[in-house]
Amino acid sequence: MELILDNVGKSYGGSSWAVKQISLHIKPGVTGLLGPNGAGKSSLMRILATITKPSEGNVLWNGVSTAVKPDRVRAVLGYLPQDFGLYPNLSAVEFLQYMASLKGMTGRIARRRIEELIELVNLTDAGNRRLSSYSGGMKQRVGIAQALLNDPELLIVDEPTVGLDPEERVRFRNLLSDLSGERIVIFSTHIVSDIEAAAASIAIMHHGSLLAHSAPETMLERMQGKVWETTIPDSELQEAKRNWLISGMIRRSDGFQVRVVSDSFPCPGARSAAPTLEDAYLSLISSEGDRI
Ligand SMILES: Nc1ncnc2c1ncn2[C@@H]1O[C@H](COP(=O)(O)OP(=O)(O)O)[C@@H](O)[C@H]1O
Numbered sequence: 316m317e318l319i320l321d322n323v324g325k326s327y328g329g330s331s332w333a334v335k336q337i338s339l340h341i342k343p344g345v346t347g348l349l350g351p352n353g354a355g356k357s358s359l360m361r362i363l364a365t366i367t368k369p370s371e372g373n374v375l376w377n378g379v380s381t382a383v384k385p386d387r388v389r390a391v392l393g394y395l396p397q398d399f400g401l402y403p404n405l406s407a408v409e410f411l412q413y414m415a416s417l418k419g420m421t422g423r424i425a426r427r428r429i430e431e432l433i434e435l436v437n438l439t440d441a442g443n444r445r446l447s448s449y450s451g452g453m454k455q456r457v458g459i460a461q462a463l464l465n466d467p468e469l470l471i472v473d474e475p476t477v478g479l480d481p482e483e484r485v486r487f488r489n490l491l492s493d494l495s496g497e498r499i500v501i502f503s504t505h506i507v508s509d510i511e512a513a514a515a516s517i518a519i520m521h522h523g524s525l526l527a528h529s530a531p532e533t534m535l536e537r538m539q540g541k542v543w544e545t546t547i548p549d550s551e552l553q554e555a556k557r558n559w560l561i562s563g564m565i566r567r568s569d570g571f572q573v574r575v576v577s578d579s580f581p582c583p584g585a586r587s588a589a590p591t592l593e594d595a596y597l598s599l600i601s602s603e604g605d606r607i
């Protein structure tokens with residue numbers, strides 16, 4: 316099972332490209348697609364879900380072009396779009412029955428699968444309540460359940476954690492990592508901590524381009540020796556922000572303790588710090604920003 320993107324680009328007709336020459340080889344497990352708003356994540360995911368065609372390049376599902384034979388991938392696809400809408404007057408069970416029949420699943424097979432999914436996404440007690448009474452997290456879990464109806468080999472979920480409270484985010488992440496196993500899961504977000512726990516590989520996008528694709532450990536290794544901590548007085552904060560890439564700060568009684576991302580020793584008194592994915596992400600995004 317493999318998904319290959321070969322120089323995929325998408326233009327909506329304007330002067331700039333939403334997706335620029337992306338080449339990726341995606342294997343089973345969770346791949347996190349990380350990038351700020353407008354990076355091109357949803358555009359890329361719509362291409363993978365065969366909702367839209369790439370303007371250039373190819374997507375190959377097990378070696379077959381998804382533009383030429385979209386049915387091959389659609390048969391094994393589960394997709395949760397970013398702007399997924401539920402019908403408020405239906406219950407979760409009714410909604411899933413409706414979606415199942417659209418996918419050609421009926422009768423006992425559909426009923427059994429829906430029961431399983433309701434349990435999997437932890438909605439057993441609420442399954443017969445109207446969706447209008449659900450919290451954001453519960454709605455997202457119904458969204459995931461509909462994407463899983465056909466037990467997809469390729470599961471694409473676009474910014475599923477937007478609007479969730481911290482507890483719901485954690486539950487949702489855990490659900491996604493439980494699901495991976497023998498399928499490809501592609502999960503987009505603009506929040507680093509969302510993918511830290513779940514993703515075995517991370518692809519970082521910015522302004523339509525792919526800046527990095529590797530295991531989180533590799534991203535951290537590349538940042539070794541490039542993250543520093545130092546404490547500066549309040550009066551120097553503005554200047555520090557101008558001169559350094561600051562990936563975090565904590566208020567202290569004697570000023571601010573700042574995390575600085577820098578290839579070289581930034582100032583006397585700075586201590587080397589263990590890098591985080593947030594540091595790696597900021598470093599990639601900001602150096603790309605400079606080139607533009
Ligand atoms: N249907 C569309 N028509 C025209 N431009 C679009 C369309 N969808 C997205 N874009 C543009 O493409 C760029 C990438 O958007 P999007 O793929 O939604 O990024 P992300 O999901 O990372 O926020 C943005 O500049 C956005 O305005």
Ligand SMILES: [Mg+2]
Binds near residue numbers: 356358473474
């Ligand atoms: Mg998006």
